[in-house]
Amino acid sequence: MAEESWDVIVAGGGSAGVAAACGAAQAGAKVLLVERSGFLGGAATLGHVLAWCGFYPQVAGAQPDPVVGGVGRQALETLADLGMEVAPYFSASGNWPIRLNAEATKLALDRVVGNSGARVMFHADLVRAHVSGGRIEAVELRDPRGVRTLSAAAFVEATGDAELAFAAGASACPLHGGPPQAASLPVRISGIAPGASMDKPVRAQALTAIDRRIGRAEVRADGGILTTLPGSPDLWWLAIDAETNGLDAEDLTAAEQDARALAWRAVAALRAIPGYEGAQVAATGPKIGLRESRHAASLAPLRETTLLEGARPDDTIALGGWPMEIIHAPGRAEYRRIGGDGIYGIPLGALRSADLSNLWLAGRCIGADPAAYASARVMGTAFATGQAAGVAAALATADAQRVRKALVRQGALL
Numbered sequence: 001m002a003e004e005s006w007d008v009i010v011a012g013g014g015s016a017g018v019a020a021a022c023g024a025a026q027a028g029a030k031v032l033l034v035e036r037s038g039f040l041g042g043a044a045t046l047g048h049v050l051a052w053c054g055f056y057p058q059v060a061g062a063q064p065d066p067v068v069g070g071v072g073r074q075a076l077e078t079l080a081d082l083g084m085e086v087a088p089y090f091s092a093s094g095n096w097p098i099r100l101n102a103e104a105t106k107l108a109l110d111r112v113v114g115n116s117g118a119r120v121m122f123h124a125d126l127v128r129a130h131v132s133g134g135r136i137e138a139v140e141l142r143d144p145r146g147v148r149t150l151s152a153a154a155f156v157e158a159t160g161d162a163e164l165a166f167a168a169g170a171s172a173c174p175l176h177g178g179p180p181q182a183a184s185l186p187v188r189i190s191g192i193a194p195g196a197s198m199d200k201p202v203r204a205q206a207l208t209a210i211d212r213r214i215g216r217a218e219v220r221a222d223g224g225i226l227t228t229l230p231g232s233p234d235l236w237w238l239a240i241d242a243e244t245n246g247l248d249a250e251d252l253t254a255a256e257q258d259a260r261a262l263a264w265r266a267v268a269a270l271r272a273i274p275g276y277e278g279a280q281v282a283a284t285g286p287k288i289g290l291r292e293s294r295h296a297a298s299l300a301p302l303r304e305t306t307l308l309e310g311a312r313p314d315d316t317i318a319l320g321g322w323p324m325e326i327i328h329a330p331g332r333a334e335y336r337r338i339g340g341d342g343i344y345g346i347p348l349g350a351l352r353s354a355d356l357s358n359l360w361l362a363g364r365c366i367g368a369d370p371a372a373y374a375s376a377r378v379m380g381t382a383f384a385t386g387q388a389a390g391v392a393a394a395l396a397t398a399d400a401q402r403v404r405k406a407l408v409r410q411g412a413l414l
């Protein structure tokens with residue numbers, strides 16, 4: 001017997017879940033957002049993935065127009081109100097990411113969801129789902145008080161690892177036969193003197209002094225990505241990759257421990273660079289960054305051909321612009337460009353569970369083939385698919401034109 005009943009329950013408070021909760025609430029639904037940790041932001045705030053990608057397409061030269069509006073835009077405006085720089089920068093890979101301050105991101109997203117009217121429940125772990133007649137009827141949440149059962153008319157899967165879909169017995173879409181994309185342990189480094197070299201070859205040279213591998217973890221031979229952060233003297237370093245299936249505790253433990261040991265060894269090696277003598281590991285985690293783990297099957301997965309053509313189907317409910325960034329193995333990244341004008345459309349069918357009629361997939365959980373997934377997984381795009389999933393769940397409709405109209409009213413870009 002359910003203790004509370006909602007119009008929409010959103011599982012997971014990353015960028016997709018935040019946008020889903022706001023989108024559903026703005027569409028008039030009574031919404032509960034449940035999050036296992038004590039803050040919003042998902043990989044950005046949990047895993048120190050301190051750059052929102054996908055707000056802008058890959059265009060060289062002048063800063064392009066954004067492809068994500070709506071809740072994503074509200075999040076940027078709230079960060080700007082907190083004094084954070086939110087303009088994108090032109091990265092070495094030829095893209096336009098937005099740097100993040102983790103603490104400001106937590107506060108900004110509290111405000112964005114708070115203003116939407118959706119209710120947030122932290123420290124609530126979704127552990128079980130009750131299914132009947134091809135629909136999820138209720139979910140069980142474990143919080144410090146125990147387990148409680150909540151029902152809803154519709155649910156949004158935004159846990160990243162498709163935990164709700166699998167608790168509900170949804171089928172998996174086929175992975176590419178190989179291991180998932182490599183995980184990484186981003187590191188915030190303190191103590192680097194202002195003006196010290198940020199050049200990759202300089203870091204790569206310093207890293208030749210150490211054995212670059214510990215167990216499952218490897219530091220990138222090219223020195224990785226290093227950038228400044230808004231509102232902080234620390235630098236953000238994305239260079240430690242790790243192999244893990246991301247799903248079982250034993251496997252994750254080995255990846256976390258190896259990556260942590262390697263981060264300390266690698267930061268010590270950087271101290272040979274002039275200006276880096278005081279470099280320290282300032283922060284990692286609380287969780288290693290998982291690019292890929294489990295997928296739920298959708299009715300109409302996003303296909304690589306759509307991205308290669310830069311196509312926007314009639315049932316587009318979100319736009320993507322990030323290239324297909326495939327991390328084949330630690331240290332081996334491949335970028336495939338988006339065709340056309342560098343922008344593609346994500347169809348509503350990619351957000352519809354193949355098995356459960358009232359389950360909507362968002363963010364890292366949408367249906368996509370491996371190459372398309374490598375683009376659509378980024379957080380800017382996750383805001384866009386999340387908002388669309390929330391609106392579709394609130395309206396309880398699979399009519400893409402109705403969802404599009406509501407999204408446009410909410411300021412989403414299509």
Ligand SMILES: Cc1cc2nc3c(=O)[nH]c(=O)nc-3n(C[C@H](O)[C@H](O)[C@H](O)COP(=O)(O)OP(=O)(O)OC[C@H]3O[C@@H](n4cnc5c(N)ncnc54)[C@H](O)[C@@H]3O)c2cc1C
Pocket residue numbers: 011012013014015016017034035036037040041042043044046047049050051052053054097124125126127158159160161163164183184185186288289290291362363364365377378379380382
């Ligand atoms: C190392 C690394 C580097 C990356 N670099 C970038 C980058 O630079 N820029 C970029 O935009 N993207 C990057 N990505 C991709 C991006 O971080 C993810 O694809 C994105 O965060 C997906 O957003 P999401 O909201 O779907 O999921 P997540 O951000 O993973 O959020 C899921 C949320 O669900 C919660 N949750 C999970 N299970 C439960 C449960 N059972 N009950 C309650 N809550 C639950 C989690 O605590 C979490 O807060 C990177 C990823 C990794 C791993």
